[in-house]
Amino acid sequence: MSSFAEKLKKAVSISRPIFWLGPPAAYAVGLALGGTMRGPFETWEMLLLAFPLSFLLYGINDIYDFESDKKNPRKGGLWGVRLEEKDIPWVKKTAFLFAAAMFVTGFSTLNPLHMLFTVLGLSIVYFYSAPPVRLKSIPVIDSLANGGYLYICFGLGCSLSGSTLFLHPYVVLGALCVSAGHALGTIMDYDSDKSMGERTFATVLGIRATALFAFVIFAISLLVFLNSGYHSFIGLVAGSFATLLSAFVLLSPKPENAKLAFKALIAFGLVVAYFYLLKYVVFGQWFGDFSEEELSQVRILWGG
Template identity: 35%
Template sequence: MTSAHLWQTSRPRFWMYVLGPYAVGLAALKSPSVFYSPLALLFLIYFLLPANLLIYGINDIFDYETDVRNAKKRGYEGLVPPDARKPLVRAIALTNLPFFAVAWFLPGAAQRALLAFVLLSAFYSAPPIRAKARPFLDAAFNALYLCPGYVAYFLAGGKEFSLPTLFAGWAWVMAMQAYSAVPDITADTESRTFTVATTLGLRGTLLLCLALYLTAAALAFPAIHWLALPLGLVYATLMLLSLRAGTEEDVMKLYKNFPLINTFCGMALFFAALL
């Protein structure tokens, strides 16, 4: 595969989904100097292309039969044909294994968070678990996007964490996964890939997302205070607009703004954590 193919496979528009939690985790202890530590800088690099190539490369390796039916893969995302699988596996290994070796120098809790990230990322798409084809487990496995935050938090010296904040983040990323599955309902149904969205349908999934985002805002309130209100309102508004849209095609038009919305909301969380 060419470097351009690898870049496309890593989904640069989604890089902030792992880099953002990592930055928030570093900021949580309100010690800016930690950003300049060698390990922090090294894993900041990891949570750019290598980590995203792990997530989405494995996804594309095991999803070709579904992807060829999915209009989202023609233009908005790439399509990895079977003959590109071996080169992609090599690229994933070459970009990830050096960081796994350096993980020996991380605190034990950060190592465990990194291991959770790798396992959740791999088995979201790969058999024997293939969580993405198991309704509700698919959304639960999106906890992988929380793991970089905990890698950073423990790397920075954190010892304890709030369970309500953990469950707030989990509700948020579950909603993110379920919403992302809505434009794929038809393609997933045709390929017999059963997801939370194919199970609940478009309207039911959007209502679940709305409930999860409101739950996340309520659980996060003790940690981020007033910021929980506008963040909750942003996502609730997006879900209501999607419900009003009413079709996969119209939801897809709104969904194309989703990475940008997540990026701005993540920046708000970062500055709230740092300040």
């Protein structure tokens, strides 16, 4: 295998392909609700939020976790590969090129809101793992930063039209649900993180407190959804499923239960995301083929 092919294979593993879909999906929803139709620019920026953004986020993470990853039992499979010392220079260069492409793309719009979200997004991606800030080592903030990651992708899409819909309470609550899911993930990794001295939501505040945080966020979101007047079977199932899973972990606060709950949430989220990606993006016109019933429900949800 050629050197380039080896690096490409490793780059894909570093980027954790299972997480490629989330940022482009959040961006696409932001585009749709902000009223921006698909064009070459939007397609290009959305593609940057798939493999390039994931490589940037996890590449920086793997560089700064180089020493701890040597004894990390979770490394491999869905959670990337262990970098070798020889990998660090090319990973740094590739990450810089992707960051530069995102920066130039965002600033080419000359849209102040879009430029702000570009800067915020790149800052979170870098400082999540890099010292001296290292957000992933600040309990609670580590989970909030994960929700903020997708919130900013939504804001990038939404802001292209000048819309401030990213300030809507439902959007903020959606980001908090991502944070709640991440919090459950820190319970899943409790034993290995504790043994390596990692400071996470669960290792610092405890498993039960972390599960309570997730449960409260999911339960509030479900109640808000039920009272919103928006009728969606998938939304109802998603809210109920997340609330029940977090309640299960709260009642039986063990890492193995959190692992089961976390994996179930990821699997459910991927199925739903791929369904909507195929329905509205691949085979549709960026949500433009909503039925009249769906459109009326969306207007109710967003107060239109």
